[in-house]
Amino acid sequence: VLSTGLGDPTSLVKDAHAAGCRVTAMVTSVEEAILVAGAGPMSW
Amino acid sequence: VSPDGEVPLVGTLALVPQVVDAVDVPVVAAGGIMDGRGLVAALALGAKGAQLGTRFLLARESGAFPAYRESLLAATETDTIVTRAFTGRPARGVRNRFVEEYLRSGPEPLAFPFQGMATEDIYRETQARGEGDYFLLLAGQGLRMLKGEQGAAEIVAELIDGAREALGVLSPLQRD
Numbered sequence: 001v002l003s004t005g006l007g008d009p010t011s012l013v014k015d016a017h018a019a020g021c022r023v024t025a026m027v028t029s030v031e032e033a034i035l036v037a038g039a040g041p042m043s044w
Numbered sequence: 045v046s047p048d049g050e051v052p053l054v055g056t057l058a059l060v061p062q063v064v065d066a067v068d069v070p071v072v073a074a075g076g077i078m079d080g081r082g083l084v085a086a087l088a089l090g091a092k093g094a095q096l097g098t099r100f101l102l103a104r105e106s107g108a109f110p111a112y113r114e115s116l117l118a119a120t121e122t123d124t125i126v127t128r129a130f131t132g133r134p135a136r137g138v139r140n141r142f143v144e145e146y147l148r149s150g151p152e153p154l155a156f157p158f159q160g161m162a163t164e165d166i167y168r169e170t171q172a173r174g175e176g177d178y179f180l181l182l183a184g185q186g187l188r189m190l191k192g193e194q195g196a197a198e199i200v201a202e203l204i205d206g207a208r209e210a211l212g213v214l215s216p217l218q219r220d
């Protein structure tokens with residue numbers, strides 16, 4: 001699992017998924033959540 | 045950002061259900077969750093789980109050094125501040141001498157991740173001295189719910205027991 005907390009992880013999501021990682025991202029606003037979720041499915 | 049450096053953030057109770065409604069990925073709630081009551085609340089808001097940070101800082105397995113642990117036990121919810129002084133991004137921590145002096149000094153924190161890089165030496169040195177005055181004492185607002193040092197497994201067991209107890213309180217609300 002790649003867990004991100006402070007930066008914008010969207011540029012990493014594709015590579016992380018290709019490497020077999022699941023990705024979680026900490027967000028502090030609805031807008032940020034929509035941005036991160038739009039980077040690709042992060043389903044468990 | 046207000047003149048004293050504080051950053052307004054949306055509280056967990058308001059943020060979680062709005063995020064759950066806005067995205068189609070699993071949401072894990074974090075922020076102010078310290079025990080089973082918080083876990084049940086997070087699930088009731090639509091989260092698939094809860095992430096606890098501050099509660100586990102006092103776990104025996106935690107890497108938090110003694111002065112950090114002592115600062116957490118001595119502080120209350122009103123001793124914390126959300127500031128960009130630690131890393132360049134808003135983060136909540138105990139308001140210590142580093143925060144006070146940084147905010148008083150005037151300059152805006154650098155953008156993430158440069159603020160953290162610029163202050164890293166200070167954090168490393170104060171930790172080496174066993175002091176918390178100039179460390180980034182990241183912490184949530186549920187500090188009065190800390191119970192001193194516990195094993196991580198003990199904390200998890202308490203969370204589960206507490207959640208069951210909270211669900212018991214709610215059970216009269218369930219329909220037959």
